[in-house]
Amino acid sequence: MLTAFHTFGCTQNNYETQKLRDLLLDCGHVAIEEGEPELIVINSCAVTASAEKGADEMAGRMRKKYPEAIIALVGCYGEVLLRGGQTFKHADIVLGNNKFQLIDALEKHLAAPDAKCSPTTTRSLATTCPPAATHPPATTDPPAATLSSSATCVPAASQSTAALSKSAPSKPYANTAQAFLHIQNGCDSACSFCIVPGLRGKSMSAPPGRIMDDLKRLLSQGYKEVMIAGINIGLYKSGVYRLIDILSEINAIDSLEGIRLCSLEPMSLDAGFVRGLPGITKLRPHFHISLQSGCDKILALMKRNYTFKQYYSLITAIRGAIREAVGATAAISTDVIVGFPGEGAGEFIESCENIAKCQFSDIHIFKYSPRAGTIAAGMPNHVSAHQKSARANVLEGIKMQACYDFNNRFIGSTERVTIQKRRPGVPAEGVTGHNIKIAVSGHIPTDAGYVDAIVTGLGKSHGSLIGKSII
Numbered sequence: 437m438l439t440a441f442h443t444f445g446c447t448q449n450n451y452e453t454q455k456l457r458d459l460l461l462d463c464g465h466v467a468i469e470e471g472e473p474e475l476i477v478i479n480s481c482a483v484t485a486s487a488e489k490g491a492d493e494m495a496g497r498m499r500k501k502y503p504e505a506i507i508a509l510v511g512c513y514g515e516v517l518l519r520g521g522q523t524f525k526h527a528d529i530v531l532g533n534n535k536f537q538l539i540d541a542l543e544k545h546l547a548a549p550d551a552k553c554s555p556t557t558t559r560s561l562a563t564t565c566p567p568a569a570t571h572p573p574a575t576t577d578p579p580a581a582t583l584s585s586s587a588t589c590v591p592a593a594s595q596s597t598a599a600l601s602k603s604a605p606s607k608p609y610a611n612t613a614q615a616f617l618h619i620q621n622g623c624d625s626a627c628s629f630c631i632v633p634g635l636r637g638k639s640m641s642a643p644p645g646r647i648m649d650d651l652k653r654l655l656s657q658g659y660k661e662v663m664i665a666g667i668n669i670g671l672y673k674s675g676v677y678r679l680i681d682i683l684s685e686i687n688a689i690d691s692l693e694g695i696r697l698c699s700l701e702p703m704s705l706d707a708g709f710v711r712g713l714p715g716i717t718k719l720r721p722h723f724h725i726s727l728q729s730g731c732d733k734i735l736a737l738m739k740r741n742y743t744f745k746q747y748y749s750l751i752t753a754i755r756g757a758i759r760e761a762v763g764a765t766a767a768i769s770t771d772v773i774v775g776f777p778g779e780g781a782g783e784f785i786e787s788c789e790n791i792a793k794c795q796f797s798d799i800h801i802f803k804y805s806p807r808a809g810t811i812a813a814g815m816p817n818h819v820s821a822h823q824k825s826a827r828a829n830v831l832e833g834i835k836m837q838a839c840y841d842f843n844n845r846f847i848g849s850t851e852r853v854t855i856q857k858r859r860p861g862v863p864a865e866g867v868t869g870h871n872i873k874i875a876v877s878g879h880i881p882t883d884a885g886y887v888d889a890i891v892t893g894l895g896k897s898h899g900s901l902i903g904k905s906i907i
């Protein structure tokens with residue numbers, strides 16, 4: 437089948453799309469980015485209402501544009517729908533985080549062809565894979581440190597366990613040096629606004645042996661750089677291994693050129709991580725460390741388990757470690773929620789002042805979105821939508837200044853760019869070592885995953901760069 441993939445959400449979801457793509461390609465599917473698909477896989481996210489809306493709109497557009505195509509909605513939003521017993525009118529197949537059962541679900545769907553297009557049957561959820569929630573967690577679900585591949589009937593969480601212990605070499609994406617290397621899933625924290633632990637289960641870490649096998653296979657397929665993927669990788673724990681231990685093992689592989697980290701949670705990073713950083717010589721100097729709010733009262737309501745002062749000393753220590761190691765400034769970017777219940781004007785101002793102090797390289801701004809089943813959804817003093825938008829605009833101004841101050845220093849410098857996307861007739865898209873998006877014009881060999889480029893200016897809204905390749 438000609439299959440198109442669309443991904444919403446986090447690095448973990450991007451990794452899982454990469455893995456779904458491999459599974460389907462192994463079954464003879466052909467991945468397409470243009471043209472008419474026969475199967476459309478939407479790997480969804482439920483972290484905010486707008487993420488869910490994005491998947492809704494995507495599926496609706498696809499249904500209109502390709503009425504004959506089979507649409508499969510999988511991932512966290514699928515999990516929310518299945519657990520709520522809700523229907524999803526645009527999809528023929530709905531799976532949650534048991535998304536790796538897609539092959540079975542597809543076969544079941546194709547075995548009942550009449551179910552495909554009839555509005556009633558197909559979209560009734562009875563025909564799709566039973567929702568993960570109907571399977572009580574497998575009692576074999578071992579604590580994170582001792583994962584095995586013995587699970588047979590795999591509810592979502594253990595399925596991740598199974599996925600974690602099975603090797604997952606990936607088929608090369610065209611023309612990029614970077615691949616996802618998956619090490620962890622789930623989360624043990626309980627932030628009051630967050631739906632993730634409920635959807636992905638407790639933290640599970642992949643055995644070091646499996647991670648190193650995957651890495652060697654990715655390198656044998658021509659990848660040169662890995663993005664370490666997981667939900668809360670700071671929680672990585674397998675036997676005596678912690679995150680910094682597995683990073684130094686990965687770093688030791690000669691043919692690997694670069695290591696990037698997915699989002700980090702400050703409460704999961706210990707002193708050992710910071711102390712070990714100088715030893716990870718292939719680590720790109722960028723850290724995305726979620727702050728969520730710069731106000732201690734709101735951090736407490738969010739159950740983030742740190743104060744702004746602790747967060748600030750952590751990023752200061754990381755900057756110091758990177759400067760010591762490579763003499764360069766580390767880029768620190770972050771996530772911030774505006775309009776959390778209880779955030780009055782005073783709390784917001786305090787948050788903005790502290791955020792400005794951090795000299796972030798980028799700030800991802802989210803308007804608080806109540807998630808069913810979370811503590812925060814039941815809290816008093818919810819902020820109006822109008823107020824949330826007004827605050828997001830104020831923070832957008834702080835973000836643009838921060839991006840300008842950080843990115844401006846690179847004009848005239850030569851940067852090693854990891855190519856991520858290229859289309860004929862337009863500059864190639866990539867990221868620098870500091871994870872700044874850059875559009876590179878000029879000649880780039882077709883098979884190059886990297887290119888050296890001289891930075892010639894700032895892109896739109898200061899959040900990106902423009903450059904010219906040096907060949």
Ligand code: SF4
Pocket residue numbers: 623624625626627630631632633667668701
């Ligand atoms: S650390 Fe908090 S915000 Fe991050 S996934 Fe876990 S519960 Fe959610």
